[in-house]
Amino acid sequence: MDIADFFDTFFEEAEELLADMEQHLLELDIDNPDGEQLNAIFRAAHSIKGGAGTFGFSVLQKTTHIFENLLDHARKGELTLRADLVDTFLETKDIMHEQLDAYRNEEAPDQEAYERICQTLQQIALEEIGQTLEAPAAPPAPLFKTEEPSASSASEHQLVVALLNVSEKDRTLLVEELEQLGEIQTQSGDDKRYEVILNGDSSADDIEAVMCFIIEPEQIEIKVTDRAQTAVPVSAAPTVSTPPAAPVAAEPAAKPQPPVESERKEAAAKPKKAAAESSSIRVSVDKVDQIINLVGELIITQSMLDQTVSDLEDQSVGNSSLQNGMSLLQRNARDLQEAVMSIRMIPMEFVFSRFPRVVRDTAGKLGKEIELVTEGKSTELDKSLVERITDPLTHLVRNSLDHGIEMPDKREALGKPRTGKLTLSARHQGGNILIEVRDDGAGMDRERLLAKARENGLNVSDTMTDEEVYQLIFAPGFSTAEAVTDVSGRGVGMDVVKRNIQGMGGRVEIQSKLGEGTNTRIVLPLTLAILDGMSIKVGGETFILPLSTVLESLQPTKNDMYAMAGDDVVLKVRDEYLPVIAIHEVLDVENAITDPTRSIAVIVQGEGRRYAMLVDELIGQQQVVVKNLEDNYRKVPGISAATILGDGSVALILDITGLHRLSRVKKEAGKIINNQHYSFYKEAEPS
Template sequence: MDITDFYDTFFEEAEELLTDMERYLLELNLEEPDAEQLNAIFRTAHSIKGGAGTFGFEALQKTTHLFENLLDHARHGELNLRRDIVDIFLETKDMLNDQLTAYRNGEEPDQEAFERICKTLQQLAEEEIKARGDGSPGAPASQPQAQTREAETEAAGEGEPAASLLIALLGISEENRALLVEELEQFGTVIAQSGDAERYEVELETTTSAADIESVMCFIIEPEQIETRSATPSAAAAAEDTSPASQAAEPESKAAAEPIAASGASEAAEQAPSSQTTAPELAQPVEPQKPMEPKKTASKPPAKPKGGAENSSIRVSVEKVDQIINLVGELIITQSMLDQTVSQLDGVTNGSLVNGMSLLQRNARDLQEAVMSIRMIPMDFVFSRFPRVVRETSSKLGKEIELHTEGESTELDKSLTERIIDPLTHLVRNSLDHGIEKPEEREALGKPRVGHLTLSARHQGGNIIIEVKDDGAGLNREKLLAKARESGLSVSDSMTDDEVWQLIFAAGFSTAKEVTDVSGRGVGMDVVKRNIQGLGGSVQIMSTAGQGTTIRIVLPLTLAILDGMSIKVGDEIFILPLSTVLQSLQPTKADLYEMAGEDLVLRMRDEYLPVIAVHDALDVEGAQTDPLRSIAVIVQGEGRRYALLIDDLIGQQQVVVKNLETNYRKVPGVSAATILGDGRVALILDIAGLHHLSQRKKEARQTSLDTSAKPLPTSTEVALS
């Protein structure tokens, strides 16, 4: 068996482990560290080290080994955690991630960075040894002692480095079983093997710990498909007897390795002289302890009983899921074509065909929703990245800020979650820098010293609403207008608050007094708006002076399937995203008002909406040009409302979105395309882009009129010039 076949599984699971490690590190209470969190961080490094050693990733193995030693001291109370030490641990986690990326790309990790992080970890270990050089019981006074304790820990809970191990493979077919036995031979010598597909036992003579073997094998098979125990009778009996009485009677070498954080062990350690070894310490009376669990139950679920359900999840590549989604999209297009054909037939004589098409339509939609749900992942995938951002950015800015998250279980298409991370990062950093005040300023205003930043997500119709909310100073209208005038932007005092707030998204716009490594260069917010619009979404801002600012992002749940409204302009069919459509009406002469130039507005409930003639913006021939004979569709884009003049409303339908830029090129006013039931291509309109396109055409015509209105120069004027 080629072990490189399992590289991808190792990389994916190692990245998940590192993500968990970062979360645990950020959640640590430095004054009273949680023992379970420390153990979980240690197990993460231990698992990655085992896999890296088997796959031959030397730099990754050495880094995790040094890291693991420090974590081991921390979880035994021998390393007093401080903020700077946690920062070093987080930096190490980043380095491990970089090394994984390098190995994934078939490259060697950066040697200079590898040496630097190793030196940092070694220096930290030496400093702690020097700081505890008084010979206290918890001090790692020498390397041999540390190695001895590490070996004892391995024996106690993290795996038994026994001479002979009994490894059970559960639910493995004969063909795959032979490959797995070959893999086990890399750890030692197979003495005996027997069993069937349900349970196949392999006796292995090895110097590798059971924990390391499990860590590597779990990158190949599911955790519940392997069980390990010592093949020696005494160890087997001890493994079977897990009562408190038998635990208390375990050999001293195993009991000595229980975490120092345990109440009885810690009390005994405090009473013992510094020169005592671990065994005499445990001769002191101790309270009965919880039965010690083997390593596999601490890091993975126990094996399922015979006859139980199979594993409830599988790992599938995104490419395969995308292929299925594309096929379902084609199926929906085909179903639409058939539905259009059947709709032209007599429903009485072709009743069974009509009923069959109705059933096909329902099944196709259910299939599409089921397949799309496979790509849906919770927003926790996005939100989990920001505790680190808030921690480091607030530290740089000298601010005290707490992060709160809401709606982490809200699901969004995987492709959208990956592309929304950068815009959200800009918005979070902007709130930290410009929104929330410094602790002294907050106290002077009667606010708590600690500022609060909230990330939330929720579903609303066919969209997801993501909000970045802070309790800072809020936006200053006068300051924004003054800065806009300095930047040469066209503004007026009559602008609404919503229009003023949108100024922060102008290219090159920044209210920072000086340039820092956090902000001040006038880049970022304009990119945020462009990226969100590129995802078919919009950005809205709500702000109250002295109370804070909320930035709301509205996104479609997926980019693959769209609920749309079909409209007709001339002989062309266009699609409006249904989420942007508010209502439709037949305008009257009293509703329309002419403004300067060619601008036309529609009055609706005391609000004046810009009118966009779709036929004019997109150069559609044969369309209705009289506004009073057109239909006005009220739509919303970029936080503003517009009235689109069209010829007719066809109806609502579900369409498969096709990327126009990939298959053709960027078209102004158009976001994507789809294929209709009759095989024709229909363009999906971009509301904001359509408005900008319409304005540019009006300005171009006005410029042309101004130029043509000028009198021609006389021959004398030409001669003088």
């Protein structure tokens, strides 16, 4: 067996432990620390240290060992916590994460960072508790080597390792591992309790860390015994008068017993998670994606069969058994689709859990006092979107902290609490997820934004709506910061935010009130694999409009349409003038209806603006399987993706903002020539 087989498991579990450690550190009440939280932080470091030592990751093991010893003094009340100490602990966690990534990438960890953090921790120990924390001389030998343990190592100490309620298959594997950690003297027992007496220099901590990769902590009992007090025959044993040598990774002398026992008793008093964990498996995302793609193909095939059955019904060839079978297939296919899609859905807690650290660090740099509130952490989103939404959210959070929330003294002068409030929330809204970043800060100054936009050479006017003015912050290079700092001021970031969110099929909306705060809303589809769409007909072509962008549809009249300067045409809808996009003109569709009064105007929204799209016919609402057009063909302006309809034909999924941009480009190039039906538009511009 190769030790590398367990690397991925260790890396994943260590990542989770580091995330838990950071969360507990951020939640610590410095004035009155919770003992359970301190114990949890210590246990996380303890587990990582044991695994790192087992796999020969010496730098990570040594760093964690010193950190663990310091945490041990903190949980015993021998080290008084302060904000600067917690900051150092968080920095240590970051360096441990960097070391973990280095080992994952088969690279050497940063030696300079390792020496610096170890020196810092040693200095804290010396100044706060008057002790020097010794790092282990070397990690235990990696597992699964073929070399036999030496006589000197076998004479260190003796351990009784009891395996409780472990199957024979797992027990065999565990005994093989124990053979690599020392010399087995005897082994006996059954499935309920199987005892192995082991001679060697491995510590109880290291053995527990190895065992926990296969079984749960409560299935292990480890006792360290003095070989002079046992009657078990041991080969190459020292004389009775020779004291046992200390383990290489020894705990501080103040500990009366190995921490494994005390931690086990402590854990026994808590609710067990073993049952839930053992009922889950780790599956590669690639395998899940493959299943989702196959289910998508199955849905398309089912739609084709459904279309065929409908055609047979139109020809008056009835077959009740066929119809019933198709209905059952449709239900089962939809249930299968929803079940498979749910595998990729993970709670927003995975995203929100990163922001307490971001808020703490950024607020510290800015000298502000911030309270972070999260709502809707259990709201689920597709894993691919969760991974891609983190960076845009980070930019929005930092923007709120820097530009939105005022300095404590200024807030106090305005009659506000010194501590600003930043809220992250998530909730489902129809077939979408709505994520909000809200602050109770200064809000956006409309006039200041317009002045800055003019200064940057942007085409703006005083007649712009508030929503259009607020969207200016997403323009490339736009920034209202008075000075460039390491937080903001360079005018980069917000344009990337908008571009990334649009790339996920979403949109960004901003609501703000001067002096009261700003609310930035992100609307995203729940998944990129399935889309709720509105099927429309233009000429002989069928297109799909994302349902999340559709607001309403209506029949235009001559009196509601106006000709603007140039070739622009607008439609008046309840005192709002919307740009008109004739799809047949933009996409060069033949045999389409050219008279707007005979078309249907679908009111859609994109990039915070509303448009009136002229179509020939509304077919209906349906779920479609999204196919990436760039992977299978190339990028097409005005088109975001494609799908396969029930009759086997390909339908293009329209990109609202892309169509508007394409329309503007074609008009500027003179490629869209006004037809004679434009003559009836009112020539006067709307007031």
